[in-house]
Amino acid sequence: MALGSGAGRLRCAGALLVSLFLMASNCYATTPDTSPALLNRPPRVLILYPYDERIAATTAAGEALRSRLLEATDGKIDLFSEFLDLARFPEADHAARMGRYLTEKYAARRPDVIVALGKESASFISTNRGRIAPNAKIVAAGFGNSTAENIDLPDDVIGAFTTFDILKTAEMARGLQPNARHLYIIGGSSEFDRGWLATARADLDEFSKSYETTYLENLTIEEFIERAAHVPSDSIILALTVFKDRAGRNFIPREAIRQIAATASAPVYGPYQTYIDHGVVGGNTVTFDTLGQTVGNLVIDVIAGRPVSDVQAPQTNIVDARQLRRWGLAEGNLPPGTVKMYRAKSLWEEHWLAATGVLGVVLMQAGIIVALLLERRRRQDAESRSRLHLLEAVHLNQSATAGALSSSIAHELNQPLSAIRNNAEAASELLRSGNPDRELIQQILLDIQADDQRAGDIIGRMRGLLKKRREIDWQVFDLNDVASSAIRIIHGDAERRGITLNTNRPASELPVRADKVHVQQVILNLATNAMDAMMDADSAKRILTFATGIEKQRVELCVVDTGNGIPEERLSSIFEPFYTTKNAGTGLGLSISRAIVETYGGTISAYNRPEGGAIFRVVLPLARREARGA
Ligand code: ADP
Numbered sequence: 001m002a003l004g005s006g007a008g009r010l011r012c013a014g015a016l017l018v019s020l021f022l023m024a025s026n027c028y029a030t031t032p033d034t035s036p037a038l039l040n041r042p043p044r045v046l047i048l049y050p051y052d053e054r055i056a057a058t059t060a061a062g063e064a065l066r067s068r069l070l071e072a073t074d075g076k077i078d079l080f081s082e083f084l085d086l087a088r089f090p091e092a093d094h095a096a097r098m099g100r101y102l103t104e105k106y107a108a109r110r111p112d113v114i115v116a117l118g119k120e121s122a123s124f125i126s127t128n129r130g131r132i133a134p135n136a137k138i139v140a141a142g143f144g145n146s147t148a149e150n151i152d153l154p155d156d157v158i159g160a161f162t163t164f165d166i167l168k169t170a171e172m173a174r175g176l177q178p179n180a181r182h183l184y185i186i187g188g189s190s191e192f193d194r195g196w197l198a199t200a201r202a203d204l205d206e207f208s209k210s211y212e213t214t215y216l217e218n219l220t221i222e223e224f225i226e227r228a229a230h231v232p233s234d235s236i237i238l239a240l241t242v243f244k245d246r247a248g249r250n251f252i253p254r255e256a257i258r259q260i261a262a263t264a265s266a267p268v269y270g271p272y273q274t275y276i277d278h279g280v281v282g283g284n285t286v287t288f289d290t291l292g293q294t295v296g297n298l299v300i301d302v303i304a305g306r307p308v309s310d311v312q313a314p315q316t317n318i319v320d321a322r323q324l325r326r327w328g329l330a331e332g333n334l335p336p337g338t339v340k341m342y343r344a345k346s347l348w349e350e351h352w353l354a355a356t357g358v359l360g361v362v363l364m365q366a367g368i369i370v371a372l373l374l375e376r377r378r379r380q381d382a383e384s385r386s387r388l389h390l391l392e393a394v395h396l397n398q399s400a401t402a403g404a405l406s407s408s409i410a411h412e413l414n415q416p417l418s419a420i421r422n423n424a425e426a427a428s429e430l431l432r433s434g435n436p437d438r439e440l441i442q443q444i445l446l447d448i449q450a451d452d453q454r455a456g457d458i459i460g461r462m463r464g465l466l467k468k469r470r471e472i473d474w475q476v477f478d479l480n481d482v483a484s485s486a487i488r489i490i491h492g493d494a495e496r497r498g499i500t501l502n503t504n505r506p507a508s509e510l511p512v513r514a515d516k517v518h519v520q521q522v523i524l525n526l527a528t529n530a531m532d533a534m535m536d537a538d539s540a541k542r543i544l545t546f547a548t549g550i551e552k553q554r555v556e557l558c559v560v561d562t563g564n565g566i567p568e569e570r571l572s573s574i575f576e577p578f579y580t581t582k583n584a585g586t587g588l589g590l591s592i593s594r595a596i597v598e599t600y601g602g603t604i605s606a607y608n609r610p611e612g613g614a615i616f617r618v619v620l621p622l623a624r625r626e627a628r629g630a
Pocket of ligand 1: 525529533561563565574579580582585586587588590591
């Protein structure tokens with residue numbers, strides 16, 4: 001307890017003396033004309049540490065002070081540190097030597113402010129300030145008001161005083177152990193220890209009335225350990241200081257307390273930060289960090305030339321979370337704002353950065369997935385809209401084809417209908433005769449049936465051509481069948497126009513998966529165009545050939561004519577809409593045909609034959625046989 005050894009505030013010191021001391025020092029203010037703020041260079045601050053650099057209490061406070069100063073001045077400050085090593089070299093000679101050494105060392109760089117940490121540093125600088133830095137402002141920190149009186153701190157030295165209040169530590173213990181019935185207070189045998197015990201007796205006078213209270217004093221270290229190990233479990237143990245035991249053995253208090261707390265049968269509390277990590281649950285204290293911040297603020301005010309006065313470093317409740325767990329004490333019973341040390345971080349606290357990162361990535365992925373789903377939905381909508389448009393266009397195209405073929409169809413229909421009428425008249429003639437030939441009548445009726453069937457087929461084909469479709473009727477069918485049905489439709493027209501129809505088809509099936517009526521429409525478009533293109537040709541040479549075949553995984557259909565062919569410059573753009581050379585043409589037949597073929601994953605292309613005439617080639621994917629009828 002390096003800093004604590006000089007830091008116990010003994011509240012038994014006379015209130016009057018304290019008040020007088022405070023009155024004297026509170027009136028102090030830096031005079032503006034000597035303020036470091038007016039200097040044309042960074043201010044110089046010398047921090048005096050009483051011991052060597054390994055003593056945690058002073059170095060921790062010093063580090064907090066340095067950070068505060070660097071932060072407040074944006075690094076524009078000259079900081080110096082000196083470790084006086086006064087514990088290991090308590091001789092007056094050493095202090096005098098250090099005084100001379102520092103006087104010479106800082107001859108060219110006299111500090112503007114000197115911070116003396118601990119009472120030994122404060123005593124040292126009080127003696128040597130005239131030589132080391134006669135004009136420097138002195139800030140002393142890390143001990144109580146009464147110590148300031150004991151060492152006769154000069155009036156113009158500003159104090160950042162620390163108070164160690166055992167009552168507040170006791171209250172913290174009561175909060176954590178509301179069911180405790182016994183109170184033990186541990187204090188050593190040195191003068192300081194005994195002073196602390198006297199202060200505690202006064203401070204805990206009221207508090208201890210609620211407990212069966214025992215002061216463990218005048219004991220050897222072994223006796224302290226033994227007694228603490230056998231207190232009832234519903235006890236609170238308050239550890240003050242043990243610098244010396246009854247046998248006269250010297251201790252660093254935190255080491256003595258560590259031995260006692262290790263085997264104690266009830267929780268041990270103490271008013272020093274240095275006791276944490278030595279088996280003590282916690283207490284009310286001034287933390288090194290708070291002390292460093294408080295002194296830092298004082299120094300900043302001094303540098304800025306603002307009026308300053310003595311301050312009390314704020315006290316903090318501090319606990320060791322491991323000890324809370326050891327004794328099963330609830331965190332929820334701690335006073336608000338208690339600093340919890342060695343608290344195992346929650347999974348979130350430990351990995352919040354990684355967790356936030358992962359969460360971010362997951363959210364980003366979710367965002368992308370939602371965007372993709374929306375995009376897919378939009379695409380599907382667009383596709384279904386364009387399919388609907390295609391279906392409408394195909395229907396119009398079919399109607400136009402039906403219109404163009406209507407006279408030929410009517411003509412074709414005329415044949416079976418006339419035959420039916422003639423056969424019917426012949427049959428009734430026969431029936432009117434005296435001895436009707438029943439067999440002949442039977443034959444006539446069969447002919448009528450056959451002609452009716454033909455007429456029905458013609459009408460059925462027309463109905464298919466004119467039927468409006470809202471959906472694609474997917475099915476697997478033989479391309480040859482559809483080609484044959486198309487040929488039957490144009491058969492009458494071709495005959496009327498003096499065109500010979502040829503087919504060239506393989507014996508095998510050519511399965512494709514598409515809407516039958518659409519593929520038929522493509523063939524009809526190509527066939528009517530071919531027939532139109534041959535009208536200028538000699539009637540003997542008007543030949544329309546339908547050739548089907550299979551190549552690799554593709555099925556193909558070629559519609560070959562002996563017409564004029566396609567102008568070379570038009571070959572590449574023949575499928576663009578609105579190109580027509582016909583008076584009543586729309587220029588849409590080929591573009592609709594291409595849209596249909598591409599819908600079913602195929603291609604359509606046009607060539608000219610060297611011997612005259614055009615070839616239109618449709619290629620469609622071969623459907624798998626097992627998918628037939630699907
Ligand atoms: P339309 O038949 O209404 O003119 P299409 O898109 O079916 O519309 O045909 C566009 C044009 O392509 C036709 O007007 C014609 O000039 C030309 N064409 C189509 N097929 C042939 C063919 N077999 N031989 C020569 N020209 C053709």
